[in-house]
Amino acid sequence: MAEPTIKTIHLRVNGTPRTVQVEPRALLSDVLRDEVGAHGVHVGCEHGVCGACTVLLDGDPVRSCLMFAVQAEGHEITTVDALGTAEQLDPIQEAFWDEHGFQCGFCTPGMVLTTKALLDRVPDPDDGTIRDALSGNLCRCTGYQDIVESVQRAAKLRAGAR
């Protein structure tokens, strides 16, 4: 069998340039986890339904399992790993903590990033807008209500409330 073609690609992940060598068939989700070490990218369904693999591509939420890593060259990728630190949570993370917006945490990176993208565009979304924006992120643990309240709290924290 012939040797696979390896491409050298230049990614920008969380503001940092990364050069990686990948086969064309390598999914962005897998390359972010395995080559870049962004383990906040979770791999769930691999067919674009669950949203656990959500990353921001130039600020827009996308399914990283539905992109090949080679396609990400020239784009700005944001993973949840960029948000906050253990010592200083991002306001969205703090809100999810406050409002019990996660249990097992598998869907949480996708929820948090989609929330960030939403609040970057709509700083004070109503219940319906939140549910619509997050409709592509599935959660098997929480029943969603606490997630919606987390997003509402995140909006308040980002607006400077305490």
Next chain:
Amino acid sequence: MKPVRFEYVAPSSLAEALTVLDQAGWGGKVLAGGQSLVPMMNFRLARPEVVVDLNPLGELAGIEADADGWRVGAMTRHAAMETAAAFGALPVIAKAARLIGHWAIRNRGTVGGSLAHADPAAEWGAVLTALGATVDVARRGGTRTLAVADLIVGPLTTALEPNEIITAIRIPRAATAARWGIYEVVQRPGDFALVGAVARVAGDDAAWTWFGLGGRPETRTVPGFGRMGEADRTRALTEALAGLEPQTDGHVSGAWRRRVAVTAALRAYEDATGHHAQGGHGGHNG
């Protein structure tokens, strides 16, 4: 699952894309938004040998409007269709775009890709058929134009040759002479439509293009619909659907589709004539 190994080409021009595709024959596949193709590749249901990525070709995206109508570049994302000011005179476009999948899907999925994939439940195939839209198609050495109604020939089947790429969709300005509505029935918002309808209303006459029946979008006309009472409307729609064969699948039966297609048509008609604020989707609670 992971995709089978393939050769990836990021062309620097449409001409290069067409040349590569021409040489690849049946082993070649266009990558547009990837929201339908990549899941199939991930599950190895699709195993192209050569993938030609159109995303680097920025000139294939964009919406232009003039007196004749709209020209939508094939790589225009669903999200762009949702918000484009250019479609102010045709609000059914934004309504249809909002019904497609979820936000992340709409950020990558494209109009041209949706048409080329021809999923029976897809909104664009039905909306663009109803609007009388055409597609510009290019291959190495030539171009052609065909009506969207002629492009989609069956489930997941188009009239495209393996070496052809949809480059643009053209929507005629004449479409604004009618009123338009859309309604689809889903179990959850963002799901594939179990059945849906696009309504075209001109005076008392109405026509519907149904989708989600399991094959290609199907258009039927009912003259004088606007003058009919409720019972006659239901009967007329049931008769209009009589010649069609909605499919049974893992979700619902063909008989269910046939019955609910009437409801979808009635609600699409209401959407067109202003009884609802926006195109809707409904399931258990809708």
